Amino acid sequence: MSTPVIKAKKRKIDSECRVFKSSWTLDFFVVEHNEYLLCLICQEKIAVFKEYNIKRHYSTKHADTFDTLTGQVRIDRVNLLKDSINSQQSFFKAVKLSSETATKISFLITEAIAKSGKPLSEGEFVKDCLDIFTSVACPNKKSIVESISLSHQTVARRVDDLSSNIEISLIKRLNACKFYSLALDESTDVSDTAQLAIFVRGVTENFEIIEELLDLCPMKGTTTGQDIFNVVKHVFMKFKLADEKLSGLTTDGAPAMTGKHKALLALCSNQ
Structure with a gap:
């Protein structure tokens, strides 16, 4: 009589309830970021929340340089690297927000031009007026105005995008x-x-x-x-x-x- 073969179930990482331990930051220079681990030194992502993987990454790439740092010196270096990461993220968030603001203004001005029946080339004139205004009233916003695209080709594309959006919205309402x-x-x-x-x-x-x-x-x-x-x-x-x-x-x-x-x-x- 043959013995039935029992297949071993594969372990799933999600079912192991692995969580980030705060001690890993000081020991291995890693932080939790957007559901994955981020090395503060090389900014490489570590997908698995497992001490073995984190320790192997630190030992093979950074131990020779950073094992000599102990006590308050090690804490200060960790905080310095964390501040550097936060500064980079803040910079990219600010750039993204500025880009989104410029795009939104471009669409709003295009909508006003289309509603008034003005030529598409009026966008460049509007941008010149905005540039004059910011130069006098709010010079710190001048970079946003410079990033706004209002050429007649861009305004034409914006009009097409607005038209398509209105058509899609009308189809949903009629359905x-x-x-x-x-x-x-x-x-x-x-x-x-x-x-x-x-x-x-x-x-x-x-x-x-x-x-x-x-x-x-x-x-x-x-x-x-x-x-x-x-x-x-x-x-x-x-x-x-x-x-x-x-x-x-x-x-x-x-x-x-x-x-x-x-x-x-x-x-x-x-x-």
């Missing part, structure tokens, strides 16, 4: 609607291009009303009922609108919208 209706109006702009404006009005299960300009679609060539229907169908796909939630469709009464056979309403009814 929460139980029902929605559309209103369409087709007109011609100053460049003699037909523009189809599509408005949406929806209601959520909590009776929150959503009313937005869904899209403004330029129509090249003809503007027949089939052309308008194709544009509307594309908008449905773009904003992930469910056909079964559509409760109403309002138009401006043009023949291409309300005709009995090949107009928009007729084509929508046949779907």
Whole structure:
């Protein structure tokens, strides 16, 4: 009769409840940092909270130099190295915060430019004005202004990013609607291009009303009922609108919208 083989379970570090011991700092020049151990001397990460690993790292790399330090001299060296690490971290945090602030200001100024309908090149003029202001009022903030990117290429990218963010947000809000209706109006702009404006009005299960300009679609060539229907169908796909939630469709009464056979309403009814 054969004896059953019992497989040994592998030990998991997480299950061993290893914790940092404060004595390791003075003995081996290590501190706990972001869920791992950090050597104060070489700033190398030690992944495992195990004295054997920490001692091996210290013995093989730093013992020859730092074993001679004892008593208060050793304590002072540990504190000096800890202060150096903290200074480096504070510096990088300050740089990151300054960069985030500059990016946020760039987006806010771009939004203001877009809302006012100003040319994208106005960003560089705004930056010049900010530079003048900081030079006189708050010279210590001049470095932030210098790091703000407001070239016309950057402003154009910011506008695209803002537009994409608004579109994603609108899709999420419309997906929460139980029902929605559309209103369409087709007109011609100053460049003699037909523009189809599509408005949406929806209601959520909590009776929150959503009313937005869904899209403004330029129509090249003809503007027949089939052309308008194709544009509307594309908008449905773009904003992930469910056909079964559509409760109403309002138009401006043009023949291409309300005709009995090949107009928009007729084509929508046949779907």
